[in-house]
Amino acid sequence: MAQKYVLTKQLKAVPLDQPIEPGASVVEVITTQEFAKLGVAGADTLSALRTLTEAESTYLDVFPDSLIGSFAVPDKRDLMGETLKFAFYLNKTNLIFIDEGQICTRLLDDIERIGVLKEPTAAHCLFEFMKLLVKDDLTYLADVEDRMEDVEEQIIDRCGNVANRKMLGFRRRLLRIDTFYQQLVDMTGTIGDNENKLLTNGEARLFHSLEKTVERLLKRSQTLKEYSLQLRELYQTQIDIQQNDTMQWFTIITTLFAPLTLITSWFGMNFANMPGLDWQWGYQTIIVVCIVIIVVELVIFKRKKWL
Structure with missing residues (x-):
């Protein structure tokens, strides 16, 4: 739905049919078709804007008298879902957002409500708009880090059966938001140039x-990406x-019973004249010998710290 704002001392929403005072800056949110009807841009600019509207990346084009760009903002509520896509057109007096949804209107309403504009210009409005795009991202990244630390504790406690899927999810989400930050750094740097x-x-x-603010967010996200790799290595180590x-347990069991296996094999040969076969206490003696061997082995294993 189309929405119009006027920049006087602050950003103020006005009816679509309200006349605008000469020299006043205007901010609008419209669809692609409505933008083409305005006639504020040339054919080349309009063609580029149509391409950027559906772009899957955050990108900027510089023209002699204007800037056009696209945003592909990851939705923090569902980073693996669809990105929030919209475009913008900026000249000296006009800032026009081309948005098929409600994200631009919502952010501009926040700017109007907070009243944060230092100067009533279209460029200042774009600056505040872009600030709101990353406003709570540091808190979001801190929350991601807390959840990664919880997974680390699960891995150390050997609950890795539930940790692997979570680690993959962290890495995929961080890759997506990291890409957005990289593109946003390029955009803010180009505008600032x-x-x-x-x-x-x-x-x-x-x-x-x-640009510096987004660079700090980028470094934080890259640190978390490295942390996710460390979690993966820790998981594999566990x-x-x-x-x-x-x-080690199977080796100890095998070693414990190896002498017993030798004894049973020895006395299982069934030679007719084998010594001890006719001895009255032979069976009991072999049992005692086997028990003594096991006890001696256990003592040795304990001293060697194999158990």
Whole structure:
């Protein structure tokens, strides 16, 4: 649904049919078809904008008198789901968002409600809009880290049967948000470079400051990606330890019964004149000897710390 805002001292929503004072900056949220009817952009700009509207990446194109770009923002509530896609057009006095959904209207309403604009310009509005896109991301990444630490504790406690799937989920989500941050760093840096002199020096500095903010988020997400790899290695180490413990247990059992197997094999040869076969206490003596051998082996294993 189309929405119009006017930049006077702050951002203010107005009816679509309200006349705009000369020189006032306007912010609008419209669909692609509605943008084509406005006639504010040339054919090349309009063609590029149509392409960017459905883009799966965050990207910026610089024209002599305008900037156009696309956003593909991961939804923090479902990072593996569909990205939130929309585009924008910026010139000296107009900021137009092309959005088939409600994400742009919701963020602009937040800007209007908070009243955070330092100057009533289209570039300042875009800056505040982009700030809101990453506003709570540091908290989100901290929450991801907390959940990864919980998984680490599960792995150490040898509950790895539920940890593997979670680790893969963390890595996939972090890869997606990491890609978004990388693209957003490029976009903010390009806007801040101000190649077409569309922005004032102050506005360009704002976008460079936003670039640094996103770079910090990017570094944090990359640190968490490395952490996810460490979790995977820790998980594999725990599996190896479990397998080694199992093999060690089987080895101990085999070693314990090896002498007993020798004794039973020896006395199972059934030679007619084998000494001890006719002895009255032979059977009991063999039992005592087997028990003594097992006890001696257990004592040796304990001293060697094999048990």
